[in-house]
């Protein structure tokens with residue numbers, strides 16, 4: 001029974017590390033969003049009708065990759081790294 005305790009501690013630690021790194025992704029994603037997307041998609045990703053930009057809350061990495069590679073509006077965003085796209089999606093997933 002006592003042999004289980006280190007394992008439980010180990011698994012608990014893994015969960016903790018996982019959630020900290022997700023929180024970090026979200027924080028980085030928010031920074032990138034504010035710097036590169038909020039101008040067109042609005043500060044809360046709700047979209048700006050005047051610019052014909054849609055709400056992008058909850059968009060996934062695939063949605064973002066697709067729009068970056070296909071939409072001329074996003075031509076300036078080709079320099080975003082795969083990590084930045086992942087972080088953006090993590091942030092957008094927190095918006096409702």
Ligand code: HEC
Nearest residue numbers: 036037040051052053054056059063064067071073077088
């Ligand atoms: C120059 C203004 C502009 C900027 C900056 C911009 N967008 Fe957009 N975005 C648009 C417009 C306009 C559309 C709709 C037409 C299109 O897809 O070209 C759009 C569409 C999208 C869509 C598709 C939404 C849908 O429902 O189909 C996603 C996802 C998206 N943008 C993500 C982003 C992300 C992430 C960023 C920042 C890294 C960003 N955009 C920066 C103007 C912009």
